[in-house]
Amino acid sequence: MELWLSEEHTPGYRVQWRVRKVIYCTKSRFQDIAIVEMQDFGRALVLDGIVQTTIADEFYYHEMIAHVPLCSHPKPLSVLVIGGGDGGAVREVLKHNLVKRVVLVEIDEAVVSACREYLPELSAGLDDPRVSLVITDGQGYLEGCINEFDVILVDSPDPIGPAAELFAGDFYASIFTALKDDGLFAAQTESPLFNREIFSRVVASVKCLFPIVRPYLTVVPTYTSGYWSFTIGSKKYDPLQPLRPVDWSGAKFYRSAVHRAAFELPLAVGNLVPGWLGTPPGVAKETTAGRK
């Protein structure tokens, strides 16, 4: 029997992975959860039929969501991760020796359990004494937080199902309040090609709240078309230049030079950012004044 996991990105574009074995599947209060063994990408976490992360390329995503914001803050002592119940982002956060405390807020305990059992490469960090796990919704958790965190990471699935509220304007206002006066946050903000409107809308929402807003790009091969965006909102520090080089072994993707390069948006993406050309101080203005 040939099993293929099929993901429809649009009604006219889909990706299919051959699955050697369905290792685990369950239905939680929030979603369908599966762990599968893919032929070419190793084990994968699948939520409501959408591949969230695979062993083969999870580090592309987790290193870029964690190290870019963490290396942009001079003293990230207290870090909140919203979503990311697989533990991959937490694992990367823990590589920063300055970090004293990590709170992981995940809405679905069943995701954490499945990843603890079947994806230890991602979830191992959850047992670190610096980590507290809180099972609740991100927005609800934030309502009790004022001036508490140095860095917040929003490691959400696509904005459908339980994660939809993590892309709303109210949510970013709560993030702002939960951050210290010099805090910053990074959120995954979807494909800058397939989800142009979401990307553009989130950047605009964050711009209404934070004085410094910087979208950045990377590649996550198993995500739609590979091209992926994150957005940083910061109260004080501009993330364009990392403040520290990486000082841990085991990095597979992130380098200081990659950090800097990630903020250089191509025209097709930059043009989705409200007020892009001219205003952002770190983005060199280009001459596009017409062919002579």
Add this chain to the structure above:
Amino acid sequence: MELWLSEEHTPGYRVQWRVRKVIYCTKSRFQDIAIVEMQDFGRALVLDGIVQTTIADEFYYHEMIAHVPLCSHPKPLSVLVIGGGDGGAVREVLKHNLVKRVVLVEIDEAVVSACREYLPELSAGLDDPRVSLVITDGQGYLEGCINEFDVILVDSPDPIGPAAELFAGDFYASIFTALKDDGLFAAQTESPLFNREIFSRVVASVKCLFPIVRPYLTVVPTYTSGYWSFTIGSKKYDPLQPLRPVDWSGAKFYRSAVHRAAFELPLAVGNLVPGWLGTPPGVAKETTAGRK
């Protein structure tokens, strides 16, 4: 009837595009050629069942294969394009006012005819008086060329079928001879994830011949997993810094900042480049000396 074009990237990973209409198809001496109308990506050129370029994202590829090398040469008067019978790379080359002469060498006249008829957005530049079209194989054409071109672009399909010889060591030796004493070339060198061995081997081959070798990366959403590599071999000029800003309208992707950023390889890709860390002068050495 639902038509889906299916592309197998590995035996366990494939991508499918819904096709509204097969506009044209023929079998040339070299390959099956089709022009299709995709639901989400506009018209596309398909050779032997593999999508070569689509209207929706062709500029990601064509701007990056052309402008990075062209902007790295102070006086690119004479340019050779090998492959790329669709005309997309030539179109971008012609945006550089310094260019006086472009030779397009394409092995398969039927590709050029199909693109002239059905993909005028790409092929229109072929009628420019600066362009000469030569229908022959790239290696054969190069045998008659000594010290002739400032810049050569190798815009080849995957290294199977008629394009296989465009990835061999002999081919790069012929490129070297065909370039002037300060010439440089850029070749598409496949996915740095799905075609690691090809990428690594080509970079090594070019390093045996050229004093300056610089792989660079971009995203081409309709190519395997989106992540795509090019490699520049240069006799004199280091391409890390563009020599000119873009001075034409109509660019959709390339900016000088994107040019610079494209050379910053993540660890997972840099580690495929022989002798990468430490040796290349433009690549900052990173501290990865173990977690404290």
